[in-house]
Amino acid sequence: MRFSGISVSAQTQKELKTLAILVGVFLGLFYLPVGVGRFDHAVLESLYLVKWYAREHVLLCLIPAFFIAGAISVFVSQAAVMKYLGAGANKVLAYGVASVSGSVLAVCSCTVLPLFGGIYSMGAGLGPATAFLYAGPAINVLAIVLTARVLGLEIGIARAVGAVGFSIVIGLAMHFIFRKEEAQRIAAKAAPLPAEQPRQLWQTSGYLAAMVAILVFANWGEPAESTGAWHAVYAMKWLLTAVSAGVLGGMLVTWFGLKWWKTALIALPTAALALLFPGTPAVAFAAAVVLLSAVTSTHDGELGEWFGATWGYAKQILPLLLAGVLVAGLLLGRPGEEGLIPSSWVAQSVGGNSIRANFMASVIGAFMYFATLTEVPILKGLIGSGMGNGPALALLLSGPALSLPSMLVIRSIMGTKKTAVYVLLVIVMSTLSGMMFGAVSP
Numbered sequence: 001m002r003f004s005g006i007s008v009s010a011q012t013q014k015e016l017k018t019l020a021i022l023v024g025v026f027l028g029l030f031y032l033p034v035g036v037g038r039f040d041h042a043v044l045e046s047l048y049l050v051k052w053y054a055r056e057h058v059l060l061c062l063i064p065a066f067f068i069a070g071a072i073s074v075f076v077s078q079a080a081v082m083k084y085l086g087a088g089a090n091k092v093l094a095y096g097v098a099s100v101s102g103s104v105l106a107v108c109s110c111t112v113l114p115l116f117g118g119i120y121s122m123g124a125g126l127g128p129a130t131a132f133l134y135a136g137p138a139i140n141v142l143a144i145v146l147t148a149r150v151l152g153l154e155i156g157i158a159r160a161v162g163a164v165g166f167s168i169v170i171g172l173a174m175h176f177i178f179r180k181e182e183a184q185r186i187a188a189k190a191a192p193l194p195a196e197q198p199r200q201l202w203q204t205s206g207y208l209a210a211m212v213a214i215l216v217f218a219n220w221g222e223p224a225e226s227t228g229a230w231h232a233v234y235a236m237k238w239l240l241t242a243v244s245a246g247v248l249g250g251m252l253v254t255w256f257g258l259k260w261w262k263t264a265l266i267a268l269p270t271a272a273l274a275l276l277f278p279g280t281p282a283v284a285f286a287a288a289v290v291l292l293s294a295v296t297s298t299h300d301g302e303l304g305e306w307f308g309a310t311w312g313y314a315k316q317i318l319p320l321l322l323a324g325v326l327v328a329g330l331l332l333g334r335p336g337e338e339g340l341i342p343s344s345w346v347a348q349s350v351g352g353n354s355i356r357a358n359f360m361a362s363v364i365g366a367f368m369y370f371a372t373l374t375e376v377p378i379l380k381g382l383i384g385s386g387m388g389n390g391p392a393l394a395l396l397l398s399g400p401a402l403s404l405p406s407m408l409v410i411r412s413i414m415g416t417k418k419t420a421v422y423v424l425l426v427i428v429m430s431t432l433s434g435m436m437f438g439a440v441s442p
Contacts, residue, residue: 042330042339049329049369050322059282061111062318063289064215068208070310072118074302075204085124085132086186098131099167100139110321110369111215112136113409114313120413126182127175130422133410135167138401146376147396154441155389159396162433166397170425177421198302199255207251213244218285238281242274245288256303258295266291317409324405328369346382350395353388353438355431361391362430365399366423367407375399390438398430 033039072081085094112133120129139160148156175182217240223230233240249267252258266288274284296307332346333339349360370378379392402423411419 038338038340041337042333045333045337045339046326046329048337049334050325052334053322053325053369057110058318059286059289060218061215062114062321063314064211064218065111065114066310066313066317067292067306068211068215069114069118069313070306070308071208071211072115072122073309074306075199075207076122077201077204078123080201080204081119081122081124082186085119085128088186089125089128094125094128095131095168095171098128098171099135099164110403110406110409113317113321113406113413116410117313117317117413123186125175125186126178126414126418127171129171130174131167131171133422134170134401134426135163138163138167138397140400143376143400150376150380151383151392155393155396155437158393158433158437158441162393162397163401166401166426166429166433169429170422173425174418174422178418203251203255207248207255210244210248210251214241214248217241217244238274241281241285245270252303257301258299258303262295266295316412320408320412321405324403324408325369328367328404332368347386350382350391351386351388353390353435355435357388357391358394358431358434358438359427361387361394361434362398362427365395365397365430366402366427367404368399369403369405370399388438389441390434390436392434393437394430394434397433398426402426 083089084097115136116129116133119132120126124132144156144160144163147159217233217237220234220237222234225231246267249263253260253263269291270284270288273287274281277283293307293310296303297311298304299307329339331339331341333343346364350357350364365375375396379387379395382395383389383392407419407423410422
């Protein structure tokens with residue numbers, strides 16, 4: 001490298017970059033606006049949000065998702081993934097399965113990430129994998145029902161139809177745009193596979209279903225009504241979680257060769273803690289996670305590989321998510337609170353049904369973190385402040401499926417270019433959908 005005839009060595013370039021970073025950090029700290037009310041409040045909001053996230057999502061949502069992703073990597077045969085979700089799979093079946101997955105998995109944009117990483121690393125095509133990535137948090141039956149009840153039947157139906165259609169269109173678009181790269185990736189995955197698998201596909205599917213049941217029931221939210229099927233499930237959620245865990249334990253012994261007494265080492269302390277602390281079931285849940293980790297991590301066979309894969313996903317994803325939640329809290333705060341960006345700016349930017357309002361709603365939804373179901377009361381307040389139906393739908397279609405924390409993780413899984421295209425597709429399609437819906441439902 002030369003500057004005006006002066007040659008600069010690679011080592012010098014490296015030192016100059018280090019100096020630039022140090023100077024930048026120093027200047028940032030030197031001019032840190034500590035003592036300014038809005039900045040101090042935004043810092044507190046970021047800490048409140050990450051504290052809430054750690055309490056509400058990490059133990060009950062993310063950790064089960066890590067174990068499911070690890071199981072996909074270890075126990076699901078690559079041939080099965082390629083058959084149903086690979087680039088050469090039947091398109092109707094592949095995109096059909098991916099696009100309706102959210103009706104079963106009531107997860108947020110962060111919890112779906114380990115599951116996406118699991119199927120993508122096993123050779124799933126980029127199209128079906130990204131369709132699943134979008135559909136997982138976007139197509140949530142309870143969220144759609146709540147949307148229809150609180151915001152109106154029209155917007156509830158539009159959200160359901162839009163989310164299913166989006167997942168398919170986005171998946172097909174990603175497949176088309178990166179078809180050459182995908183062909184190379186799939187070819188690299190097509191290594192010779194063992195002729196026989198240790199278990200039948202239905203056994204592996206049942207094993208994954210038991211873990212999905214634990215994830216779903218442990219996170220079953222309390223409905224607004226005190227009667228009905230949703231409330232009946234909520235009243236029995238921890239019993240159903242315990243039954244699902246018992247089924248999982250039986251499968252570990254019967255199909256995966258775990259010694260029965262090791263399963264008892266997990267089950268008995270967990271049951272005792274559940275009886276001792278009936279008001280805080282998370283204590284028993286945490287104990288079960290720790291004991292299962294201890295048992296599987298010391299196993300020499302495939303159960304040890306399962307823990308290793310689970311731990312690998314946790315190391316890759318969790319730090320990025322927590323950092324992203326901190327930044328999101330700093331910029332936008334928690335629902336009902338303010339970060340560095342005033343909420344009045346947000347309300348003004350999404351007012352009416354203009355192109356600008358729809359675009360801003362899509363962008364805000366894409367970068368803001370929404371926990372499952374929280375987007376509905378937030379939108380209720382924004383609509384009361386003048387937000388049009390079009391921008392409301394645009395935010396509903398981009399918000400639950402994306403967030404700043406999820407973008408950081410998606411980038412670590414499939415790279416910067418694919419992530420940027422995926423985010424752009426979600427924003428553009430949300431904007432167009434909002435404009436069309438706003439035109440017919442002003």
